[in-house]
Amino acid sequence: MKRLLIAGPCAAESREQVLTTARQIQAAVGGCVFRAGVWKPRTSPASFQGAGEEALEWLREVKAETGMPLATEVATAEHIRLALEAGVEYLWIGARTSASPIVVENLAEALTRYRQGADGACAVLPKVLIKNPVNPDARLWIGNIARLERSGLPVMAVHRGCAHRPSWRMAYRLRQERPDIPILLDPSHLTGERALVARAMEKIDVLGFDGAMIEVHCNPETALSDARQQITPAELGELLKTKMVAEPLDRCDDLAWLRAMIDEVDDDLWAKIEERMNLAEEIGGYKKKHLIPPLQQKRFEAILAQRLEWSKTHRISEDAVRGIMNALHQEALRRQQ
Numbered sequence: 001m002k003r004l005l006i007a008g009p010c011a012a013e014s015r016e017q018v019l020t021t022a023r024q025i026q027a028a029v030g031g032c033v034f035r036a037g038v039w040k041p042r043t044s045p046a047s048f049q050g051a052g053e054e055a056l057e058w059l060r061e062v063k064a065e066t067g068m069p070l071a072t073e074v075a076t077a078e079h080i081r082l083a084l085e086a087g088v089e090y091l092w093i094g095a096r097t098s099a100s101p102i103v104v105e106n107l108a109e110a111l112t113r114y115r116q117g118a119d120g121a122c123a124v125l126p127k128v129l130i131k132n133p134v135n136p137d138a139r140l141w142i143g144n145i146a147r148l149e150r151s152g153l154p155v156m157a158v159h160r161g162c163a164h165r166p167s168w169r170m171a172y173r174l175r176q177e178r179p180d181i182p183i184l185l186d187p188s189h190l191t192g193e194r195a196l197v198a199r200a201m202e203k204i205d206v207l208g209f210d211g212a213m214i215e216v217h218c219n220p221e222t223a224l225s226d227a228r229q230q231i232t233p234a235e236l237g238e239l240l241k242t243k244m245v246a247e248p249l250d251r252c253d254d255l256a257w258l259r260a261m262i263d264e265v266d267d268d269l270w271a272k273i274e275e276r277m278n279l280a281e282e283i284g285g286y287k288k289k290h291l292i293p294p295l296q297q298k299r300f301e302a303i304l305a306q307r308l309e310w311s312k313t314h315r316i317s318e319d320a321v322r323g324i325m326n327a328l329h330q331e332a333l334r335r336q337q
């Protein structure tokens with residue numbers, strides 16, 4: 001399958017913002033599927049909730065002018081009806097909705113009725129995209145795909161990570177269990193920061209994703225939602241000179257996936273080491289104030305003994321435990337000087 005590119009703003013904010021962004025994307029990359037959120041599931045009710053139904057008219061204009069197919073997020077049967085009536089070809093189910101199997105079931109039923117023509121005919125039958133749930137639950141993601149497949153419509157998955165972090169294990173599990181399901185990468189929600197989008201996009205070629213969904217805004221700094229992660233159409237054009245360029249992989253590169261998972265664990269590990277050293281420094285402050293020397297041999301021996309006991313049931317050698325604990329302790333003492 002050729003890689004699919006879906007790009008556009010997080011939210012449709014105004015007619016001008018939607019049309020300007022679409023025109024600039026077309027000029028920069030020669031067209032793609034144009035995305036824009038019409039109904040936005042936000043954490044706070046005080047935040048921008050999307051422009052609603054009116055925005056579908058702006059999307060229609062984008063398609064009429066540029067010919068780009070459309071994508072929008074749906075969370076209710078009514079959203080599906082309105083989006084299909086507006087001629088939207090790609091419907092995606094967002095991460096928050098994807099966390100609720102009952103809601104996904106309802107959406108699958110609504111889609112089935114459309115496919116069977118029971119709820120009125122739509123000009124083109126849509127393709128359905130399902131993001132991973134906000135929690136890293138591969139089984140629920142895979143289950144949601146099965147629910148949606150009952151509609152008979154083509155289903156694709158989107159890996160958008162959890163809390164602005166990837167979960168390569170979750171995506172790998174889906175790849176292994178359902179090699180027939182295309183998976184797109186969403187580097188925008190995966191990182192939450194535009195400076196990190198380019199790096200995340202490298203994984204599309206390396207891990208063999210089937211495409212990308214990227215947030216692109218004509219003026220990202222002023223965006224009403226996800227302002228920190230959106231890039232400009234010109235930046236998208238630049239990125240695509242070097243990303244998403246390799247031939248799609250015809251098999252799953254297991255070593256590349258395993259390495260991505262180990263890099264992810266290393267990121268967590270180093271963040272924890274940094275947290276540990278910051279705590280050690282705080283303890284250093286306390287010791288200074290109370291005239292306690294930094295080196296407390298008894299305390300170190302006690303935590304080392306505890307870890308050695310733990311290692312017996314965790315397949316980590318005694319030598320490794322001693323080496324790592326000594327290195328951590330040395331660095332902690334250095335921070336307490």
Ligand code: PEP
Pocket residue numbers: 010011037041093094095096131160189
């Ligand atoms: C979005 O794509 O704008 C969106 C809300 O995504 P997610 O459901 O992944 O947070």
Ligand code: MN
Pocket residue numbers: 010011215225226
């Ligand atoms: Mn968004």
